[in-house]
Amino acid sequence: MEKMTPQVRKAVFPAAGLGTRFLPATKAQPKEMLPLVDKPLIQYAVEESVRSGIRDIIIVTGRGKSAIEDHFDVSFELENLLERRNRMDLLASVRRVSDMIDVSYIRQKEALGLGHAVLRARELVGQEPFAVVLSDDVIDAPKPCLQQLLDVYNEYGASVLALMEVPHDRISAYGVVAAEPVAFNGTSDRLYRVSDLVEKPPAHKAPSNLAIIGRYILTPDIFESIEQSQPGAGGEIQLTDALRHLLRTRPIYGYRFEGKRYDAGDKLGFLQATVEFALARPDLGGKFRTYLKSLKL
Ligand code: UTP
Numbered sequence: 001m002e003k004m005t006p007q008v009r010k011a012v013f014p015a016a017g018l019g020t021r022f023l024p025a026t027k028a029q030p031k032e033m034l035p036l037v038d039k040p041l042i043q044y045a046v047e048e049s050v051r052s053g054i055r056d057i058i059i060v061t062g063r064g065k066s067a068i069e070d071h072f073d074v075s076f077e078l079e080n081l082l083e084r085r086n087r088m089d090l091l092a093s094v095r096r097v098s099d100m101i102d103v104s105y106i107r108q109k110e111a112l113g114l115g116h117a118v119l120r121a122r123e124l125v126g127q128e129p130f131a132v133v134l135s136d137d138v139i140d141a142p143k144p145c146l147q148q149l150l151d152v153y154n155e156y157g158a159s160v161l162a163l164m165e166v167p168h169d170r171i172s173a174y175g176v177v178a179a180e181p182v183a184f185n186g187t188s189d190r191l192y193r194v195s196d197l198v199e200k201p202p203a204h205k206a207p208s209n210l211a212i213i214g215r216y217i218l219t220p221d222i223f224e225s226i227e228q229s230q231p232g233a234g235g236e237i238q239l240t241d242a243l244r245h246l247l248r249t250r251p252i253y254g255y256r257f258e259g260k261r262y263d264a265g266d267k268l269g270f271l272q273a274t275v276e277f278a279l280a281r282p283d284l285g286g287k288f289r290t291y292l293k294s295l296k297l
Helices: 041-052 065-072 076-083 088-100 114-118 144-155 168-173 220-230 238-247 267-280 285-294
Strands: 009-015 056-061 102-107 129-135 135-141 157-166 176-184 187-199 211-219 254-255 260-263
Touching: 009 041, 041 056, 041 088, 041 129, 041 135, 041 144, 056 065, 056 114, 065 102, 065 238, 076 088, 088 135, 102 238, 114 220, 114 238, 129 144, 135 144, 135 211, 135 267, 144 157, 144 211, 157 176, 157 238, 168 176, 176 254, 187 238, 220 238, 267 285
Parallel strands: 009 056, 009 129, 056 102, 157 254
Antiparallel strands: 129 211, 135 260, 157 211, 176 187, 176 211, 187 254
16 A cells, blocks of 8 residues: 655644853854854755755744845845856855755744744644754754655654754753654664654753754644743753653654765864865865964964
């Protein structure tokens, strides 16, 4: 019998957090607009989504909304100038992303938490499964992380969370799962069936070393679960708490994705990503490497 798993066509990009770890840079612009080398974080995330076949983009904005909207809009003035100066390479680079996506915006007036931000997208998502992508988790992977999750979703038709192993002394900064491994695609150490989730547990109470990273495939019943959720850790409406509620009635899977994740919402993580992305750039890597080597560290 043919499986009737509805296709994931939309991705929600929460970008309304306060970004306090990056003040004052985030006073007037969202941290999602901070550039890694020469592209804002949110563009890396949108490109990952497009490479995973999802072009319907929903961005949840707070302060600094116009910077994000302008970034994904056509800029006639800029394009005209680049054309007149015959900078076709730059013209292509500013056109490429906005040409590939269909983007809508919804406002989160107050930063009441990630769960609350996702709930704001309810009308735009409707009754279909969707992805959630946190742009401050930058993931470098041969197969886009979102595509890895979609492969699991397409098989199981259930919500899927990206997981990563985290050392014991760092685990309390994350949402953490209790989970049992499930054989998938010839491996038994990547896919997990989640049995419980807890947001930012003290290290000694963490149910495992598997932390939830900012990529999710969610079934639309998550919206009711978010509505049921009371403010949790930090007084915010947490997505992890809503997932825990969803787990009472629906299976949830976790996938330990292949690739390297950078926490670009944190200063050190942002610097690490900057250095590694710059080194990997064909137009920049060689000179940058020579420069780094010249530093007497
Ligand atoms: P973070 O937990 O990194 O919080 O949010 P933050 O406020 O952005 O940053 P800090 O901790 O103060 O430095 C994770 C993701 O969820 C979004 C953020 O924009 C980020 O993409 N978010 C968070 C919202 O959209 N709304 C919220 O109310 C909270």
